[in-house]
Amino acid sequence: xxxxxxxxxxxxxxxxxxxxxxxxxxxxxxxxxxxxxxxxxxxxxxxxxxxxxxxxxxxxxxxxxxxxxxxxxxxxxxxxxxxxxxxxxxxxxxxxxxxxxxxxxxxxxxxxxxxxxxxxxxxxxxxxxxxxxxxxxxxxxxxxxxxxxxxxxxxxxxxxxxxxxxxxxxxxxxxxxxxxxxxxxxxxxxxxxxxxxxxxxxxxxxxxxxxxxxxxxxxxxxxxxxxxxxxxxxxxxxxxxxxxxxxxxxxxxxxxxxxxxxxxxxxxxxxxxxxxxxxxxxxxxxxxxxxxxxxxxxxxxxxxxxxxxxxxxxxxxxxxxxxxxxxxxxxxxxxxxxxxxxxxxxxxxxxxxxxxxxxxxxxxxxxxxxxxxxxxxxxxxxxxxxxxxxxxxxxxxxxxxxxxxxxxxxxxxxxxxxxxxxxxxxxxxxxxxxxxxxxxxxxxxxxxxxxxxxxxxxxxxxxxxxxxxxxxxxxxxxxxxxxxxxxxxxxxxxxxxxxxxxxxxxxxxx
Ligand code: 4AZ
Numbered sequence: 001x002x003x004x005x006x007x008x009x010x011x012x013x014x015x016x017x018x019x020x021x022x023x024x025x026x027x028x029x030x031x032x033x034x035x036x037x038x039x040x041x042x043x044x045x046x047x048x049x050x051x052x053x054x055x056x057x058x059x060x061x062x063x064x065x066x067x068x069x070x071x072x073x074x075x076x077x078x079x080x081x082x083x084x085x086x087x088x089x090x091x092x093x094x095x096x097x098x099x100x101x102x103x104x105x106x107x108x109x110x111x112x113x114x115x116x117x118x119x120x121x122x123x124x125x126x127x128x129x130x131x132x133x134x135x136x137x138x139x140x141x142x143x144x145x146x147x148x149x150x151x152x153x154x155x156x157x158x159x160x161x162x163x164x165x166x167x168x169x170x171x172x173x174x175x176x177x178x179x180x181x182x183x184x185x186x187x188x189x190x191x192x193x194x195x196x197x198x199x200x201x202x203x204x205x206x207x208x209x210x211x212x213x214x215x216x217x218x219x220x221x222x223x224x225x226x227x228x229x230x231x232x233x234x235x236x237x238x239x240x241x242x243x244x245x246x247x248x249x250x251x252x253x254x255x256x257x258x259x260x261x262x263x264x265x266x267x268x269x270x271x272x273x274x275x276x277x278x279x280x281x282x283x284x285x286x287x288x289x290x291x292x293x294x295x296x297x298x299x300x301x302x303x304x305x306x307x308x309x310x311x312x313x314x315x316x317x318x319x320x321x322x323x324x325x326x327x328x329x330x331x332x333x334x335x336x337x338x339x340x341x342x343x344x345x346x347x348x349x350x351x352x353x354x355x356x357x358x359x360x361x362x363x364x365x366x367x368x369x370x371x372x373x374x375x376x377x378x379x380x381x382x383x384x385x386x387x388x389x390x391x392x393x394x395x396x397x398x399x400x401x402x403x404x405x406x407x408x409x410x411x412x413x414x415x416x417x418x419x420x421x422x423x424x425x426x427x428x429x430x431x432x433x434x435x436x437x438x439x440x441x442x443x444x445x446x447x448x449x450x451x452x453x454x455x456x457x458x459x460x461x462x463x464x465x466x467x468x469x470x471x472x473x474x475x476x477x478x479x480x481x482x483x484x485x486x487x488x489x490x491x492x493x494x495x496x497x498x499x500x501x502x503x504x505x506x507x508x509x510x
Pocket of ligand 1: 455460481492
């Protein structure tokens with residue numbers, strides 16, 4: 001974490017201003033984008049500027065660093081021999097035409113065409129067999145089997161790997177409205193609370209990807225939606241114990257109570273709000289109870305966020321090199337690194353990495369599953385994953401937290417740090433003076449364009465959170481940036497809203 005305001009006199013001196021020879025000082029009085037200055041002249045170590053996602057593993061600090069000599073790059077043209085020997089026309093006689101060879105050519109062409117037709121026929125037959133051409137419904141992803149629309153989310157598994165019944169419920173908006181996918185309207189519909197109960201609620205939570213024992217209750221809110229756009233309980237509530245929640249709910253015409261189900265699958269996003277406003281050293285536990293320190297051999301490497309007692313969300317680049325779950329220990333509920341030195345952390349059973357691209361930093365998110373669940377206390381609590389339909393837009397206030405470096409290339413922090421920053425819209429962040437088109441949908445920019453406050457090495461994987469409807473929501477995971485706290489180079493975070501489906505799929509699967 002890098003916050004120039006606070007660290008000027010601290011023992012960890014913040015050297016966020018040390019780049020003045022290349023950049024104008026931060027906190028320029030004007031707002032918006034800051035003029036681009038000439039950068040990277042002569043011999044420069046590009047990596048020292050462009051910190052792409054390096055966990056702060058002590059023995060290999062910044063392993064992604066590569067030294068590029070920009071000055072000496074001379075394009076080399078391949079030596080092509082342009083000397084041609086020309087044969088005079090008079091010496092060139094056309095070959096005699098043989099009838100036999102013409103016939104041979106014809107036969108070859110015919111055989112080739114027939115072979116191609118046969119291959120095309122076999123491919124077409126295979127595609128037809130696996131339902132590519134013939135599927136009027138939906139394709140099971142894993143096995144290409146075609147399932148009719150009416151079989152999707154009907155409570156009966158039709159796809160061999162079960163994806164037709166896998167993601168049939170979701171939560172919508174900051175008040176957790178339950179929605180079910182309707183195979184009739186082929187749309188997501190709200191759920192009428194008539195006949196609803198805790199058992200159905202728990203089943204729906206399990207369907208979403210939460211364990212049964214984190215279920216925190218349901219409530220109802222009055223509906224203004226027309227009753228034919230909600231899911232209602234089937235008239236004949238089946239006594240079949242094997243029937244699933246999906247098959248209880250059908251597209252209804254009446255919702256007598258005119259109330260809808262809102263569902264809490266986990267008690268998330270609550271903290272002890274005794275933050276010292278404007279401060280950066282976190283002074284009490286329980287203010288950011290979802291923040292964890294991910295360690296290898298008792299050294300802090302990355303941050304992470306508790307999303308359930310079993311699951312930690314972090315950055316994919318943190319686990320790219322260290323992908324063995326046995327290397328890692330998770331420390332939850334601590335403020336200082338020294339407290340953790342003698343504490344017992346939690347071991348990790350599984351690491352699931354998204355489709356991370358280390359050249360573009362696309363999809364920089366991963367999940368760690370713990371061997372045993374974290375015991376929830378006021379200092380160890382989950383943050384809320386955003387629900388569908390929640391859009392966090394610039395310049396929304398957010399907080400970042402972590403034990404990362406206090407200045408660019410500086411050392412990590414002994415005590416947990418926090419900083420207040422704002423979301424920056426993607427267009428601005430893609431401006432040529434900022435990240436010039438490098439920011440994709442899987443990323444969110446946040447920070448201060450003036451510089452001075454930012455995340456830094458070792459904060460990676462940690463939370464970017466915002467408060468909405470009295471709860472704290474995980475907007476992003478710390479991913480990358482050029483340097484730390486540089487002007488026009490804000491922090492870049494994994495876009496958690498973008499990864500929701502993937503996150504729930506993994507929590508269901510493992
Ligand atoms: C890193 O290397 C890193 N200023 C994290 C965040 C930022 C830069 C680098 C954003 O882990």
